[in-house]
Amino acid sequence: MRKVVILDIRYRMTLTAIRSLGKRGIPVVALEYETTGKHACLGFYSKYVDEKIRIPDPAQNENAFVDALLNLGRQIALQTGEKPVLIVPGSQSMSVLTRYTQALSPIFETLLVDHQTYLEANNTQTLLKKAKEIGVNVPLTTWLYENDDSETVESLADRIEFPVVVKYREGEKLPLKAKERYEIINERSSFIAHYTRMHQIQPSPLVQEYVLGSGYGVSAVFDEHSHPIEIFVHERLREYPTSGGPSTFCQSIWDDKMVSQAIELLKALSWKGYAMVEFKGQKGGAFRLMEINPRFWGSMALSLVSGCDLAYKYYASLSEEKALEPRTHVFANQYKLGAKMRFRVQDLLAIKSYYFGRKSGVRELLNGLLTQVDPTIKDGLFSFDDPMPGLMYYLGFFKR
Numbered sequence: 001m002r003k004v005v006i007l008d009i010r011y012r013m014t015l016t017a018i019r020s021l022g023k024r025g026i027p028v029v030a031l032e033y034e035t036t037g038k039h040a041c042l043g044f045y046s047k048y049v050d051e052k053i054r055i056p057d058p059a060q061n062e063n064a065f066v067d068a069l070l071n072l073g074r075q076i077a078l079q080t081g082e083k084p085v086l087i088v089p090g091s092q093s094m095s096v097l098t099r100y101t102q103a104l105s106p107i108f109e110t111l112l113v114d115h116q117t118y119l120e121a122n123n124t125q126t127l128l129k130k131a132k133e134i135g136v137n138v139p140l141t142t143w144l145y146e147n148d149d150s151e152t153v154e155s156l157a158d159r160i161e162f163p164v165v166v167k168y169r170e171g172e173k174l175p176l177k178a179k180e181r182y183e184i185i186n187e188r189s190s191f192i193a194h195y196t197r198m199h200q201i202q203p204s205p206l207v208q209e210y211v212l213g214s215g216y217g218v219s220a221v222f223d224e225h226s227h228p229i230e231i232f233v234h235e236r237l238r239e240y241p242t243s244g245g246p247s248t249f250c251q252s253i254w255d256d257k258m259v260s261q262a263i264e265l266l267k268a269l270s271w272k273g274y275a276m277v278e279f280k281g282q283k284g285g286a287f288r289l290m291e292i293n294p295r296f297w298g299s300m301a302l303s304l305v306s307g308c309d310l311a312y313k314y315y316a317s318l319s320e321e322k323a324l325e326p327r328t329h330v331f332a333n334q335y336k337l338g339a340k341m342r343f344r345v346q347d348l349l350a351i352k353s354y355y356f357g358r359k360s361g362v363r364e365l366l367n368g369l370l371t372q373v374d375p376t377i378k379d380g381l382f383s384f385d386d387p388m389p390g391l392m393y394y395l396g397f398f399k400r
Helices: 014-023 062-080 091-097 115-122 124-133 153-158 188-201 256-268 300-305 310-318 344-356 362-371 387-399
Strands: 004-006 028-033 051-055 085-087 141-143 164-167 182-185 206-209 214-222 228-239 247-253 273-281 287-293 340-342
Touching: 004 014, 004 062, 014 028, 014 300, 014 310, 028 062, 051 062, 062 091, 085 310, 091 115, 115 124, 124 141, 124 256, 124 287, 153 188, 164 188, 182 188, 214 256, 214 287, 214 310, 228 256, 228 300, 228 310, 228 344, 247 300, 247 344, 256 273, 256 287, 273 310, 300 310, 300 340, 344 362
Parallel strands: 004 028, 004 085, 028 051
Antiparallel strands: 141 206, 164 182, 164 206, 214 228, 214 273, 228 247, 247 340, 273 287
């Protein structure tokens, strides 16, 4: 079996890939930046990791980071006689390595889009423009100077209807937590203050209509010809922060229209590898595109719980051991529908926030607490089969 070299093992979603591949007997080489604290290196604590290697942080020395990765790939190829498979879960590593696809391709088996495509997917404004052109549902969106270079924040506030969401065009480029990359604003005075502050951090942030409803994700793996080889859909049932943070409790679903729009959008981008297209609203068509995560996503573990092994499909598409045919049609019953997953500590915080924030009543509070003791609901991080990464994560969480 080809070895797998996987970066960014500090992220809990990377554990999904490590466990998926490791359980199949595939050798896993785990890489993490030298600047990451020991206790934060979650993947290093997994029993499914065969080798643990530190590499330079690209934020400090990009050339050293790329050289170290290429040298490792060459060493593995010499030892095994075949190129290893490279998996890049995180946005920081991805933003660098999409500029080195030509250097990587002779040494690694990997599916990475070119840098321009990555930037297009990561820029909400350019993404919404392309999505609208091909008929994908998008929220009403505007920004400062859209029609007039002399426009002021005050005049922008006069031409929009509240509530709105203000978000950075390229939020992942900023050293901010996910919850700090947007603001939900209900009135003019607050809008002027928040927009002015955000405009100073990254010019002309976007102003979007506030879309009511649930959050949904259409996750996919695309082959080198930009054909989908695996698709998975989930719905957020709770999130933290409750105003629109990462999922803490979610379930597997299927929606034909959502899948169709997500796949058409990724095809229009000539996508390769994995991505998650995020929507918000209601199933069946009353939804709007929010963004694309051109990397691993927080709720990735749910796909594995549901019997949809995205990480292995990515590996298999690059391995000569098992060629995969592109899917011309994907049926919902190819994985378990209604499977649920939680991140226990964050979900308890979400339940508390929903209740005391008056988004739910006593019955919903009790139902939420019952999910914490439901043995059929899996945790997205802790596993009795591989307990150490979860224990280290929660230790660090409570220390913070």
